[in-house]
Amino acid sequence: EPEVTQTPSHQVTQMGQEVILRCVPISNHLYFYWYRQILGQKVEFLVSFYNNEISEKSEIFDDQFSVERPDGSNFTLKIRSTKLEDSAMYFCASSEERGGEKLFFGSGTQLSVL
């Protein structure tokens, strides 16, 4: 079965540094998402992306966050100046359709901000 690939699996960074989390969605999918899960808390929606622009974002997705599809295969999440509270597991997902009856998730990137 096709899969969503995320790199790296673990990322450690210093507070205030920029990080870029990378995702390769399934090739024929058109809708892309980022979710995150802080340890012990819910999986939370961050942003959805379609046709090279953000289609929806949550309150969490403030000016420190940005997403990009720099080429035909990668989908990235950038955190401009990381804070301690950004430490979480970040999941990328993709789907063929908007709303995603079936979302395909990557295995996640564990971000630790020190």
Add this chain to the structure above:
Amino acid sequence: AQSVTQLDSQVPVFEEAPVELRCNYSSSVSVYLFWYVQYPNQGLQLLLKYLSGSTLVKGINGFEAEFNKSQTSFHLRKPSVHISDTAEYFCAVRRRNTPLVFGKGTRLSVIA
């Protein structure tokens, strides 16, 4: 806005015993309901979904769930669990064309 409550954060159960993982949701409009599973070091995988129709939904790996509108519940069940079912299980809800809203997850530990 919709929300999801998973009442149990951890559920230990012996191998071959039945299990029920509870999920309740709140929404003022019709919703779609999902269960996802996350095995260690893997991504979230769709177990089953309820969109409409029959309230009893069968999914992969022998799991099933029943949509109960009056109780706003969507509990996940399996009649006989295996060691390989040890994982984190997430209930999720969404309205049409809106992002998924997840619960906190329930860690199922199957004991030999």
